[in-house]
Amino acid sequence: MTEHEMEDLLWEHSERFLNEPLTKFRRQLRSPVGISDLIFTDHHGNFVVIEIKHGTLQRGAAIDQLLDYAGSLQIEFPGKSVELMVIANHIPEART
Secondary structure: OOHHHHHHHHHHOHHHHHOOOOEEEEEEEEEOOEEEEEEEEOOOOOEEEEEEEEEEOOOOOOHHHHHHHHHHHHHHOOOOOEEEEEEEEEOOHHHO
16 A cells, blocks of 8 residues: 555545544645645544655655654644654654
C-alpha cells in the first residue's frame, strides 16, 4: 500500500482505523514549515495531526515535522490542544 493510499483511507474512514470519530479539518496543508498530511479535530475540538510514512518508520523520520505542524497550529489557534500521531506500514518495537 502506498503512502497516498494510506492517506486516502484514513481521510475517508478515520473512525474505522483510529477507533475514534474525527472531523476532517485540513489535508495536505501547506505552511511555512512544510506540508502536513492530515489534520482532524476530535470530539473536544482539539487537533489530531497525522504524519504518514511509507515502509518502516526510520528514527527521527516524522517527529520534527509533527512538532513544526503542531507549533503552526498553536500559533494560528492559541489554547487548542494538539495530538500528534505517526502512521507507518511498519513501526519497529523500539519506536512504539
